[in-house]
Amino acid sequence: MKIKLKKYKEQLQDWPQKGHHIMAQYDDEKIIVYQSYKRKIGEFTVKNQYFGGEFSLERMTWIKPNFLWMMYRNGWGTKEGQEYVLALHLKMSAFKRYLENAVYSSYDHNLEISREEWQDQIKESSVRLQWDPDHDPFGNKLERRAIQIGLRNEFTRSFAKEDIILIEDISDFVQEQHHFVLNNSLENLIIPEEKPLVFNDENLNKKLRLNQN
Incomplete structure (x- = not known):
């Protein structure tokens, strides 16, 4: 794997405990995002290094x-249809472009626009933005919030082929680390090294709404 790894407990000391933070592994050129699929889609994607085959370009696809x-969402790769866990080395320029075009998936008064304006934006935009509770x-x-981004239409097509530098199958790594969680042995748990972006x-x-401290 071409992902930097670090013990979970060591990272925990440096992570913010609350607020809106994009926790990720990144540099100036790329950011790692995660998705989970059934085996057929996962195998095709890793072999060909792009999304095709049974992957639908017509549906919204979510990146995390x-x-x-992601481990909360896919049950550490145990949920049906999410057994194949992918780490996608995504161009940072593409990730930023997604966010610049994103519209919040649900309305609230903090958006500083009317509900009607938000509804108009939803109709026009092909990128969704959501903040959800992060999980241990x-x-x-x-208390900390985690981001996920939904892509459709031209953004899905761009994501599927042009925006990805490398696609890695990390399913075996996920299974190995899941054993430490199941055994309540977090001192041995190793995960990708992450910091706020x-x-x-x-x-x-x-x-x-990123917190910067």
């Missing part, structure tokens, strides 16, 4: 940069 949120390795909710673009940070 936070490893433990056991699936317990945390903040952009140089203050308008984007404000739109995403």
Whole structure:
């Protein structure tokens, strides 16, 4: 795997405990995001290094940069149809483009626009943005919020082929680490090394409600 790994307990000391944070592994060129699929889609994708075959370009596809949120969502790769866990090395420029075009998937007054304006944006945009409770390795909710991004139409097509640098199958790694969780042995748990992502673009940070401390 071409992912940097670090003990969970060591990382926990440095992570923010609450607020809106994009927890991820990234550098200037790329960011790691995660998805889970059934075996046929996963095998095709890893072999060909793009999304095709039984992958639907017509449906919205959700990406998650936070490893433990993905593990909560797919039950550490045990949920039906989510056994094949992929780590996608995504161009940072593409990830930023998604967020610049994203519209919140549900309305609230913090958006500083009317419900009608939000509804118009929803109709026009092909990117959805959602903040959900983050989770610990056991699936317990945390105060910190985790981001997920939904893509459709031209963004799904771009994501499927042009925006990805590398696709890795990390299913075996996920299974190995799941054993430590099942045995309540978090001192041995190793996960991708992650830190909060903040952009140089203050308008984007404000739109995403990112906490910067």
